[in-house]
Amino acid sequence: MIIKKGIDKIINKNTARFFMPGHNGDKSIPLRYDITEIKEADNLRCPSGMIRLAQKNASLAFGSLHTFFLVNGSSSGLFALIMSLCKRGDTLIIDRGCHISVLNTLVFHDIRPVFIYPAHNGGFGINSAVAPEDVERAFSENPEAKGVLITSPTYYGVCSDIRRIAEITHKNGGALIVDEAHGAHFAFSDMLPQSALMLGADGVVNSAHKTLPCITQGAFLHLGTSRIDPNTALENINLLMTTSPSYLIMMSLDRAATEMQKSGRARLEKVIKKCIDLKKAVNETGRYKCLENEDITRLVVHAGYNTASVFDELDMRYNIKAEMCDGLNLVFIAKAMTKARDLARLKSALLSIAKRLPALKEGNYPPPPKTVLKMPPSLAYYGKTKTVPPTEAVGQVAARAVYKTPPCMGIISPGEVITEEIARLLTEDVTIAVP
Missing domain, CATH: 3.40.640.10 (Type I PLP-dependent aspartate aminotransferase-like (Major domain))
Structure with missing residues (x-):
């Protein structure tokens, strides 16, 4: 039972879970x-x-x-x-x-x-x-x-x-x-x-x-x-x-x-208040910036180019697992089932790490490249294709989607033209199918 043993190592470490799924490890479904x-x-x-x-x-x-x-x-x-x-x-x-x-x-x-x-x-x-x-x-x-x-x-x-x-x-x-x-x-x-x-x-x-x-x-x-x-x-x-x-x-x-009908509102109210408090404390450090988003329970913490090191330290030193690190931001998902003590652990850890970080420099990061659809996606996908490295695909039409997961958003869709900018986004070991 290799997979069970692997998961046991995770769940037996008292991990603070700020990732999916929303049940947060509840044991009620045998x-x-x-x-x-x-x-x-x-x-x-x-x-x-x-x-x-x-x-x-x-x-x-x-x-x-x-x-x-x-x-x-x-x-x-x-x-x-x-x-x-x-x-x-x-x-x-x-x-x-x-x-x-x-x-x-x-x-x-x-x-x-x-x-x-x-x-x-x-x-x-x-x-x-x-x-x-x-x-x-x-x-x-x-x-x-x-x-x-x-x-x-x-x-x-x-x-x-x-x-x-x-x-x-x-x-x-x-x-x-x-x-x-x-x-x-x-x-x-x-x-x-x-x-x-x-x-x-x-x-x-x-x-x-x-x-x-x-x-x-x-x-x-x-x-x-x-x-x-x-x-x-x-x-x-x-x-x-x-x-x-x-x-x-x-x-x-x-x-x-x-x-959620019975107790969801009360649970969420407590979690939301904790999230508001956490965001305020984190922003006040000057080492992070929290996204002012509409969903208060989706904690997005920006640490610039220090983000990856913060992600690793939370995991290795504090046993706190974020949902995702995109290189600039950490994403934590607080749910109705999130425990108050886990939010307190996250707040304490972020504040502790902040003491060792330089002041956050405001950045202005460019948007993802816009694409041009040259042919219907189904025609590109089902047509005759060849597979080439990104550098040789520039100017050609993508036959397959390339996407980053999470959050599973497409960098390129079948039927769209592959530009130099898009090719640069792809790693050297990626190959692309083109008509």
Whole structure:
């Protein structure tokens, strides 16, 4: 049992967990609940019993018209929503800061993307919000578009103006899909942004496992209006879903919705207050800068070019594991299940490390290079290709996506031209497939 032994080494060290999944190591789901679709157990593909009731309960918790359990993660939900809204060859306006699963759907379902770029936060070197004006402009130039797909919140907890974007989308006869994978907890706190469902989104995915007490791969697909047909959505979920859905994941999704209804607000309020206190203390050191994002529980700590060393010291010396280090920023995910003592440990460790750091110098980091779509992604992907190193790919069209994970955002999409700037972003051992 090699994997079990490896994980045991992690969980037996009293690690402060500021990474996914949202259950934070809770031990309440034993393996005896791992069953299959026997008669009494209902069937996720066409639920009529306990699964149907659990999905209705989740729908009430999130305020949707319809909620579906996903056992293949939010990626499958984004696939299903896009396929439910668009036919092959249709046009969709897409936030270019989208998840790789969206780029994969463009290939799989032959969608013609119109990419719009989010604003850039130069002080942290990350994407910011999508401007409603850019959505308006995209519709005026592409009136045939079936709708819009926006990522909000981003991996860094930044939210776009979903209410305004929904109004623009509906005015132009389209439907709004929101990848709210990192915002499942928004529905359970008045101290956080309103959920996309409450702001007018038509289809929403939530990665429950990211911030709620749910095991990995558990996600929700919500429909907020009748603009996306629920029967079509279920058909497309089934098209993409395993024929052996995990009852552990389903039970975990049910538990997440139920527990958050009962105690989620109180838990989140305590965590949010601790996060506010932590941010204030960290900013006052002059060695770090915390991102002022809409999701207070997504702690993004900027330490400039000292970030990697801080990340390593937190791990090796203090046994505190961040979700991610991108070279400039540390990302910590505080959840409803995060313990107060772990937030105190994180605060103490950051303040201690700060004493050995130089004063933080303000930076202005450039945005990622913009890309040009030269051919439909599906045509580039399924056409004749060759594999070359990045230096030989400059000026050619990418046949495969290249992305950084986390946060699984595409550097280049199939069909886009590979520029010198993009080639420089890729490591020397990367090869690229091109038509």
